[in-house]
Amino acid sequence: MTRTDVPPSYRNGRALIAAALTSALIGCGLWSATAGIPTDILAWCERIATLGWFWTW
Amino acid sequence: VTILYVIGWVPALIFVTLPIIAIATLAGLCAGGGASAVLAARVLAGRVPEAIVLTDGGVAAGALPYRLRTRSVRWDRAWPHYFAGQAALDLIDIVRAVDGRSRRMWRSTIDYLRTRDDRVRRAIRLSWPVTIGIPVFLAAATVGAAIVVAGIVVISAVIGGLVWLGGSIAVIAVRGTDRMWQLFYRSEASCPICFQVTPLPVFICPGDHPDDPGTDPRWNLHRDLRPGVLGVFRRRCGCGQRLPTSVRRAVGRLPGLCPVCLIALRSGAGVARDVRIPVFGAKSAGKTHLIAYGLVSMVGVAQANGLPVAATDLRSLNRLQDFRSVVDGRERILQVTSRAQPEALTIEIGVPTDGATRRRRLRQRVEGGRGTLVHLFDAAGEAYADREASASFRFLDGARTLVFAIDPFSIPAVRDRYRPGHLDVFDEAYAASDSVEDSFDVTIHEVRRRGVQTSQKQLAVAVTKFDLLRKIPECANLGHQSGDVRAWLAFHGLEPLLFRMEAHFGTVRFFHTGVTDRLMLGPARPGTAYAPLEWLLHTDRVRLGPDRR
Numbered sequence: 001m002t003r004t005d006v007p008p009s010y011r012n013g014r015a016l017i018a019a020a021l022t023s024a025l026i027g028c029g030l031w032s033a034t035a036g037i038p039t040d041i042l043a044w045c046e047r048i049a050t051l052g053w054f055w056t057w
Numbered sequence: 058v059t060i061l062y063v064i065g066w067v068p069a070l071i072f073v074t075l076p077i078i079a080i081a082t083l084a085g086l087c088a089g090g091g092a093s094a095v096l097a098a099r100v101l102a103g104r105v106p107e108a109i110v111l112t113d114g115g116v117a118a119g120a121l122p123y124r125l126r127t128r129s130v131r132w133d134r135a136w137p138h139y140f141a142g143q144a145a146l147d148l149i150d151i152v153r154a155v156d157g158r159s160r161r162m163w164r165s166t167i168d169y170l171r172t173r174d175d176r177v178r179r180a181i182r183l184s185w186p187v188t189i190g191i192p193v194f195l196a197a198a199t200v201g202a203a204i205v206v207a208g209i210v211v212i213s214a215v216i217g218g219l220v221w222l223g224g225s226i227a228v229i230a231v232r233g234t235d236r237m238w239q240l241f242y243r244s245e246a247s248c249p250i251c252f253q254v255t256p257l258p259v260f261i262c263p264g265d266h267p268d269d270p271g272t273d274p275r276w277n278l279h280r281d282l283r284p285g286v287l288g289v290f291r292r293r294c295g296c297g298q299r300l301p302t303s304v305r306r307a308v309g310r311l312p313g314l315c316p317v318c319l320i321a322l323r324s325g326a327g328v329a330r331d332v333r334i335p336v337f338g339a340k341s342a343g344k345t346h347l348i349a350y351g352l353v354s355m356v357g358v359a360q361a362n363g364l365p366v367a368a369t370d371l372r373s374l375n376r377l378q379d380f381r382s383v384v385d386g387r388e389r390i391l392q393v394t395s396r397a398q399p400e401a402l403t404i405e406i407g408v409p410t411d412g413a414t415r416r417r418r419l420r421q422r423v424e425g426g427r428g429t430l431v432h433l434f435d436a437a438g439e440a441y442a443d444r445e446a447s448a449s450f451r452f453l454d455g456a457r458t459l460v461f462a463i464d465p466f467s468i469p470a471v472r473d474r475y476r477p478g479h480l481d482v483f484d485e486a487y488a489a490s491d492s493v494e495d496s497f498d499v500t501i502h503e504v505r506r507r508g509v510q511t512s513q514k515q516l517a518v519a520v521t522k523f524d525l526l527r528k529i530p531e532c533a534n535l536g537h538q539s540g541d542v543r544a545w546l547a548f549h550g551l552e553p554l555l556f557r558m559e560a561h562f563g564t565v566r567f568f569h570t571g572v573t574d575r576l577m578l579g580p581a582r583p584g585t586a587y588a589p590l591e592w593l594l595h596t597d598r599v600r601l602g603p604d605r606r
Contacts, residue, residue: 006103006110006136006143007293013139013220014101014147020216021097021209045083048076 066186074186081190085197089159092198093205096154100147108150111142113295116287117273123286133287134276134295140220141286148213155202163195228284235283235303238328242426243597246326247333247455248315249370249401252434254455257281257304258313258327264298280316282307304328308427323369323403328427332597334590335434335453337500338462339491343521347462347570347586348433349380352402354587355431355594359601365407369430373402399436399452406431406601429599433590453504458515458593461497461558463546464489465526470550475529486525494554501561515596516562517589520546524571535569542567566592 032038099105111120117134121142137143170178181188236256239245245256259280266277276295284290284302292300301307304327313322336344356377359366368374408425434452453459465471466488476483505511520526520542527533535545546567547555558565568589594601 007297009136009288009293010110010139010143011103013144014103016220017144017147017213017216018098018101020212021094024208024212025094041083045080048079 069186074189077187077190078193081194082197085194085199086201086204088194089198089201089203090205091201092158093151093155093202093209096158097151097205097209100150100154105150105154109146111137111146113293114269117276117295121286131273131280133279133281133292134273135279135287135300136293136295137286138224138288140217140224144213144217148210151209152206155206159199159202162198166191166195224289227289231284231289231303235305238305238426242328242330243332243457244328244330244426246313246315246322247331247432248318248320249323249403249432250320251315251318252399252401252452252455253315253317254331254333255316256327257283257316258308258322259316259319260300260307260311260313262294262296262298262300263311264294264296266296278314278319279311282311323405323430325405325428325430329405330426330429330597330599332429332431332458332594332599333434333452333456334432334458334460334593335436335450335456336460336462337436337450337453337496339464339467339489339493339496340437341487341489342462342464342467342493342496343570344462345435346383347460347519347521347589348402348435349383350570350586351590352377352404352433353380353384354585355590355601356404358587358591359406362601363409364601365409367405367407369403369405372400373404376400376402377404399434399450401452402433402435404431404433405429406599424600431594431599450500450503453500454507454509456514458517458596459562460517460519460589460593463493463518463520463551464522465520465532465549466522467491467493468546468549468551474549475531479529482525482528486522493551497554497558501557505561511561512563514562515593516558516565517593518542518546518558518565518567519586519589520567520569522571523569526569527571537569539567542569564596568592 100108113134113136115121116132116137119132121132121137123141170181173181239256245254246258247254257280259278260282262277262279264277268274269276279292279294279300282292282300282302282304288300288302290302292302294300301310307313308325308328313326314320315322336348338344356366368377406429408428409421432452434456436450436452464486466483466486467490472483472488501511523535527535532545535541543555546552555565566589570586570588591601
């Protein structure tokens with residue numbers, strides 16, 4: 001190990017944080033998919049694009 | 058014109074601006090969040106060159122925000138646990154990186170607009186229902202980045218909290234096990250030179266430690282190798298070497314040093330039961346003979362019971378050989394103890410492994426622990442009557458058990474009563490010249506003055522030269538029991554001294570020893586030099602043979 005390297009414990013700790021963040025991201029994605037949020041967003045985008053929001057307002 | 062302008066923009070506001078704002082917001086949130094995630098990943102992957110790293114050198118320089126047990130002890134040069142400092146620094150780096158990128162994004166946009174000529178700037182101003190999407194995008198990106206950073210901080214805090222909780226439990230468990238071991242086996246390490254008693258030796262890292270200008274030249278030393286922020290189960294030295302993080306695991310694997318004088322401790326010090334027995338008394342009271350016969354007997358008893366015994370250092374080995382020569386009759390005179398340097402003779406007694414049954418072997422291991430180090434301290438008798446010299450005898454402080462040697466021929470009442478009729482015996486006895494009371498009082502006064510609680514210590518009082526004393530008919534029938542010896546001393550005018558002994562010490566027992574008579578050498582026989590040692594070893598839970606009590 002050279003003086004500028006970090007020890008394995010640092011790499012392990014960072015990997016743990018990264019894994020937790022990735023898990024949280026995947027968890028949020030799965031939860032939102034279950035709750036139908038992407039479908040809602042897509043529908044909302046479609047309404048904006050077709051100005052549907054204006055006619056139904 | 059103004060009314061027409063306003064009327065003309067109303068449909069544009071409805072059909073263009075509001076959709077642009079909505080789309081810019083969504084796109085900004087996604088872009089800001091995504092960019093933050095990428096920046097965080099770069100920091101965690103160590104791809105940010107300007108990131109702050111908490112190094113072993115930083116720890117040694119005091120960069121860790123934790124307090125040490127004592128201010129005089131510096132942090133050891135070792136890498137800290139990731140969650141002890143670097144995790145927080147990484148979070149700071151992530152926040153800084155995202156903040157910097159966000160500021161740069163705003164600044165570059167503003168700078169771009171500022172550097173355009175007036176015609177372009179006017180066109181942008183006039184077309185604000187469309188160009189409003191730019192600041193909306195920037196604001197949404199900033200908010201998205203902040204949301205992701207907040208999420209990273211919360212998740213890191215949760216993970217860090219869980220690691221700290223688990224780590225703290227493990228640290229308490231390992232430290233507690235270490236301390237319980239030392240309390241149960243009474244295994245605090247003692248220095249052979251300065252006699253400092255410590256539960257926490259300094260350990261030497263066996264790795265390569267080249268000179269590093271500007272830092273501690275002895276950065277191979279680990280002064281506090283207990284579990285903590287520098288590692289729970291293992292520690293990584295600045296040189297890269299992995300070290301165990303408890304005294305129990307370090308002893309035997311790493312060389313240990315005294316934390317005060319940095320002298321090498323004996324093998325096993327810190328985990329082996331440590332029995333320290335100073336023998337004190339006036340000059341020519343027979344201390345060295347008492348130690349010689351007691352030590353040779355002790356080694357003989359241990360060996361007879363199948364216990365491995367060895368001197369731990371060359372000086373102890375040489376002295377033990379000298380003692381054996383005297384006991385075997387090959388030599389007659391023991392070398393007089395040096396006044397300059399008190400002598401510590403150390404014998405290591407191992408753990409037997411010859412139990413007939415598994416249960417018995419297990420019991421032997423539990424009782425024996427990691428062996429026993431028995432230190433017998435001998436110092437020149439003149440010093441015990443000298444307040445200044447006695448003050449330097451620190452080995453008395455750390456002992457739980459002490460032996461006070463009394464030369465019966467130096468007691469004034471004995472001299473007055475028996476000397477006229479037994480001049481030859483008194484000549485042979487070479488009686489101590491210093492007063493018995495002075496040698497006790499000066500020594501104990503100094504020990505108590507240093508704040509040592511003698512009431513928690515055991516004192517064996519050994520009346521030496523009994524082989525000569527019994528040549529006087531009036532003393533020949535002196536009983537072997539502690540009460541008999543005490544009564545004899547009290548009868549000969551030492552009652553006030555005996556009261557003081559019993560007032561100062563937790564337990565006091567009286568023995569008489571005839572150390573120059575070979576017939577009196579043997580295990581557990583009354584009158585042997587081993588008898589007081591056996592009692593003191595017994596109070597320290599050391600049994601070298603079958604219990605005879």
